[in-house]
Amino acid sequence: MSSRHTKAIAGSLVMTSFSAVMILSGTAGAEDDGPPSGKGGKAVDEAPAGVKLTTLLPGRISVDNGSEKTAITATVKNEGSKDSGKIRLLVVGFDGLVVKGVEGCSAIPENGLPEGSNSGFACPIDNLAAGKSKSYAVEATFDLGKTGKICLPVQTSDGKKTFWQQGPVPFGTSNPSPDAPATPLLLGTDNEPAGPGRRELPKTGPARDLLPLGAAGASLLAAGVAGMWWSQRRRPGIQEG
DSSP states (O other): OOHHHHHHHHHHHHHHHHHHHHHHHHHHHHTSOOSOBOTTEEEOSOOOTTOOEEEEBOSEEEEETTTOEEEEEEEEEEOSSSOOOSEEEEEEEEETEEEEEETTOEEOOGGGSOTTEEEEEEEEESOOOTTOEEEEEEEEEEOTTSOEEEEEEEEETTSSOEEEEEEEEEEEOSSOOTTSSEEEEEETOOOOOOSSSOOOOOOOSHHHHEEEOGGGOOEEEOTTOOOOOSOSSOOTTOOOO
């Protein structure tokens, strides 16, 4: 084999290796949490003049494949020009996502949860100044054999009005990694459990899109479409923070 041919092959191998490194680097970068997102959020009741309340969730979370534990940061923002006054943020889990604790918040009694949810916490906020935000550390578990959703409503302190509601919005992956230490889940993605032998996913469709609130007569629209959650009357069992 000529020296020129050998050098050509060596050069080709170097370029191939360099390309592979670039691809792997790009993939690793794509797994970063990325900017928080308001995906699945919508204004519901009209907020006071000058007040604009929204919420944010991480674009990506990571679930430990052994313990099923995960951590989520829930953020509420006032993007308006005036202070909010007393409000509260609710953090509610659905399906395979169970909220275990929210720093500085109290658990919602079981009889105060909307039908279809499995857990929830209420976070009282005395006032959120214009242009400010407040973040909460959320401890949760995620059953990777199921879908999982989270919902963040922002309400008056008595729960009679909901100014903003993000979700129920799913976290999930269409490319599960059961052999890895952890599984990354993306906001706004329905989870697909790893196979073979995976458990059947909860059924989806019109029957699951509307989650009634019993006697309150309100409804919760799933799959990231926010609707009126709490009724105009305060429901018993959820105490003002």
